[in-house]
Amino acid sequence: MLRPEPSDRVRPRPATFVAPGAAPSAANHHTGSFAGLPSAVAALAGAGGISDSELVRRALAGQHDPFAALVARYQKRAFWIAFHVVGRIEDARDVAQESFVRLFRSLEKYDFARSFYTWFYRIVMNLAIDHLRKIRSGAANSLDDIPGGLADSREAPADAPMELEEQNGRVWQILEKLDPKFRAVLVLRDIHGLSCREIAPILKITHATARWRLHKGRQVFREHWERPSGGEA
Amino acid sequence: MNLDSCERVLAQLDWFVGDDLDAAAATAVRSHLRECVSCRAEAGALQRTRNTLRAAAEAACRGVDEAMFAAMHDEVMAAVRDQEMRDAAPPSLLRRVLPFAAAGALFVVGWTVVRHWVPPSVFDREPIGTSVVAPRQAHPFGVPALPLRLLSDDSVEEPAADGLGAGMMGRWRLRTLEGVDATAPLLPPPVRREH
Numbered sequence: 007m008l009r010p011e012p013s014d015r016v017r018p019r020p021a022t023f024v025a026p027g028a029a030p031s032a033a034n035h036h037t038g039s040f041a042g043l044p045s046a047v048a049a050l051a052g053a054g055g056i057s058d059s060e061l062v063r064r065a066l067a068g069q070h071d072p073f074a075a076l077v078a079r080y081q082k083r084a085f086w087i088a089f090h091v092v093g094r095i096e097d098a099r100d101v102a103q104e105s106f107v108r109l110f111r112s113l114e115k116y117d118f119a120r121s122f123y124t125w126f127y128r129i130v131m132n133l134a135i136d137h138l139r140k141i142r143s144g145a146a147n148s149l150d151d152i153p154g155g156l157a158d159s160r161e162a163p164a165d166a167p168m169e170l171e172e173q174n175g176r177v178w179q180i181l182e183k184l185d186p187k188f189r190a191v192l193v194l195r196d197i198h199g200l201s202c203r204e205i206a207p208i209l210k211i212t213h214a215t216a217r218w219r220l221h222k223g224r225q226v227f228r229e230h231w232e233r234p235s236g237g238e239a
Numbered sequence: 240m241n242l243d244s245c246e247r248v249l250a251q252l253d254w255f256v257g258d259d260l261d262a263a264a265a266t267a268v269r270s271h272l273r274e275c276v277s278c279r280a281e282a283g284a285l286q287r288t289r290n291t292l293r294a295a296a297e298a299a300c301r302g303v304d305e306a307m308f309a310a311m312h313d314e315v316m317a318a319v320r321d322q323e324m325r326d327a328a329p330p331s332l333l334r335r336v337l338p339f340a341a342a343g344a345l346f347v348v349g350w351t352v353v354r355h356w357v358p359p360s361v362f363d364r365e366p367i368g369t370s371v372v373a374p375r376q377a378h379p380f381g382v383p384a385l386p387l388r389l390l391s392d393d394s395v396e397e398p399a400a401d402g403l404g405a406g407m408m409g410r411w412r413l414r415t416l417e418g419v420d421a422t423a424p425l426l427p428p429p430v431r432r433e434h
């Protein structure tokens with residue numbers, strides 16, 4: 007029997023992905039410290055008693071700091087989700103920034119009965135997948151020609167063996183080849199730890215479809231991974 | 240090990256490794272794995288693939304640190320303020336004037352076209368029934384057009400043999416009845432009485 011998954015509203019599932027360099031968060035989708043931000047914004051962002059919905063409400067009333075606090079809460083998550091989908095730091099920054107601008111513009115459409123992060127992740131995911139498709143359609147940007155894929159933009163710890171770096175490069179190469187719809191589910195479930203119940207509304211698909219895509223995505227990823235390196239091209 | 244139970248476990252293995260099974264099902268799978276070498280190997284392979292993916296995703300990225308996120312926050316807020324100003328700003332002079340300018344231009348063009356146009360007089364037309372209208376080339380109802388002819392005595396055709404003729408209005412039928420009326424016995428002439 008599959009584990010019954012709680013609905014969004016009952017319990018925001020702790021994300022399993024810990025952003026490198028960010029303090030892990032126990033029970034929230036927003037991660038980490040708010041260093042370098044104005045103290046009022048940092049205080050709002052870090053206030054456990056103030057929900058995301060409350061911040062939206064205050065932002066709608068015309069205050070600036072609550073929206074800045076929402077950005078502080080979600081910018082790392084937005085960046086990392088975008089990064090794992092598009093695979094490039096600069097692109098991920100663009101996607102995250104555009105997501106917040108979209109969020110700001112559509113703030114009054116927010117349905118307070120639904121969870122904020124589902125709504126916001128949907129914005130991020132849509133933009134990231136669009137961006138990925140654009141990258142792939144541009145022949146000049148084809149990543150299939152780059153040996154090692156995205157390994158050049160990533161840095162392994164100084165003491166890490168070369169092997170690990172190569173391994174990570176291969177993982178990114180495989181992710182690059184994965185259909186965006188499989189990649190999106192794989193990123194959200196296996197990297198960011200969201201449940202299929204949470205993923206379904208984010209991607210606007212049914213729970214069954216989310217599960218099928220996850221299963222299929224894992225299968226395709228594994229097939230590529232277990233293929234000898236030479237057969238990866 | 241029972242092959243049937245292996246098949247069942249293999250079908251659940253992906254969800255077991257992904258921690259998506261409920262406690263009872265997970266316990267069943269776990270106890271099977273303790274006994275079955277081949278299923279255990281398969282579970283290990285799934286687990287390793289997952290770990291590899293996670294490890295690659297969590298590997299440090301050059302330039303991604305707290306400073307980058309602080310800068311990103313500033314950029315986002317600047318973009319949002321920009322957007323806010325754009326939304327709040329009254330439409331530019333050009334955008335306000337443009338609809339009126341377009342309407343004015345349309346009026347001038349319309350006026351120049353219409354100014355010298357004289358509607359054709361009804362007296363310029365051919366009197367009705369004096370001309371033979373040429374057969375039309377286009378037939379809106381898909382039937383060949385017949386040339387319209389002047390309705391005169393010469394052109395009136397004989398009714399069909401059955402006396403009913405053709406035509407929706409039953410004109411021939413009426414004409415035939417006229418003939419029938421003619422053969423009906425006449426009433427006797429009124430008798431003049433002498434007083």
Ligand SMILES: [Zn+2]
Pocket residue numbers: 240244245246248271275276277278279
């Ligand atoms: Zn077995």
